[in-house]
Amino acid sequence: MAKGTKEKILAAALEQFSQKGYAGTNIRELAASLGLVKSSLYKHFDSKEAIWNALLDEMIAYYAERFGSPEHLPPVPKSPEELVEMTMRMVNFTVRDERIVMTRKVLTLEQYRDARARELATKHFLTGLTDMFSHVFTGMMDRGLLRRDDPRMLAFAYTAPISALIHLCDREPEKTEEAMAQVEAFSRHFLAAYGV
Amino acid sequence: MAKGTKEKILAAALEQFSQKGYAGTNIRELAASLGLVKSSLYKHFDSKEAIWNALLDEMIAYYAERFGSPEHLPPVPKSPEELVEMTMRMVNFTVRDERIVMTRKVLTLEQYRDARARELATKHFLTGLTDMFSHVFTGMMDRGLLRRDDPRMLAFAYTAPISALIHLCDREPEKTEEAMAQVEAFSRHFLAAYGV
DNA sequence: TATTATAGAGAACGAAAGGTCACTTTGTCA
DNA sequence: TGACAAAGTGACCTTTCGTTCTCTATAATA
Secondary structure, three states: OOOOHHHHHHHHHHHHHHHHHHHHOOHHHHHHOOOOOHHHHOOOOOOHHHHHHHHHHHHHHHHHHHHOOHHHOOOOOOOHHHHHHHHHHHHHHHHHOHHHHHHHHHHHHHOOOOHHHHHHHHHHHHHHHHHHHHHHHHHHHHOOOEOOOOHHHHHHHHHHHHHHHHHHHHHOHHHHHHHHHHHHHHHHHHHHHHEO | OOOOHHHHHHHHHHHHHHHHHHHHOOHHHHHHOOOOOHHHHOOOOOOHHHHHHHHHHHHHHHHHHHHOOHHHOOOOOOOHHHHHHHHHHHHHHHHHOHHHHHHHHHHHHHOOOOHHHHHHHHHHHHHHHHHHHHHHHHHHHHOOOEOOOOHHHHHHHHHHHHHHHHHHHHHOHHHHHHHHHHHHHHHHHHHHHHEO
């Protein structure tokens, strides 16, 4: 009676849903990927939809835990170069961590169908990033590392292009290195444009 | 013997696929939305996949026709304000034209599954926009409306945030007006940052 | 050790999927 | 007008889907 089966099912579901979408995923394969037979899944979840909802619960909770509170905001860079370094660390992590990649893909695939996925997608892809870098840029302005300007606008102008490159990596992983180089070039260009 | 049924099928397929994805779409409903019965579809297409491939052919051809050749590049703005106006016209059109919205959604939903969708998605969401505005900004630099800079980098920095807002409109149509205002604000902010 | 709740297997179910086929209707053209 | 090909229909086939049921193995508990 292996414990933690519920968690394994959710992990496998994330994998399948991110590759084939909710509609394209079938319970047999999902169970098979765990060495189980489909009926066994129903000992842990009432239905396919229940698996989906539990997965979304998990993703929402994870996001809130990871990015929800101000104490998880990144430190304010002490130099322009530090902003570039921090950015590269973050992007490198986010495009290489399989779990995060799969989460983005699921949100991308289900954003038009599921209201909670839609909401989380907007946070993941847009507002969450803007919020985070709004704080970073406010700090950098206070330190005189950036021209005084609307920090939210700057954060949006900074994160949206990087987000686009992250999506490119999700879509075409073979372009990851090229995209990373572009992230760095963009980061430096941004500093040249908005630096003091 | 109604003519143009093939085109109508493709139009209905675009609608269904963009709402529910390829896997989530079923032939019966697709046919019913045209007042037909599913077997009738098979007079025009060999299979569901054939419909999908024909739809992609159409999308690829349409894109090539519309954005493929240099003669379709937008005119170079004669003033900063004209850039804002042109941008607003383009964005307004692209978020309100149902066909284009559905095309973006389909590409979003199928980008991880279908190689051609993936390729077209990158063009639609990234490289195509960069190419187009690379030309625009080169022209504006020549006219002394923008600081001399790498036009491709500028085009990327300009179009990626706007693209993010277009995706937001696709995902949450009720935020369209708000997003449009943000596009305009961003466009002006961009000019303030990069103008002479 | 006897009991019991849990996790799994396997067969089977009804519904829905994509697809086929024989037949009918309809517009076109010789 | 009659022949014919194209377009549309309805019944049916096979497969696959999500789900349920009965039964068994197992680990924990009293």
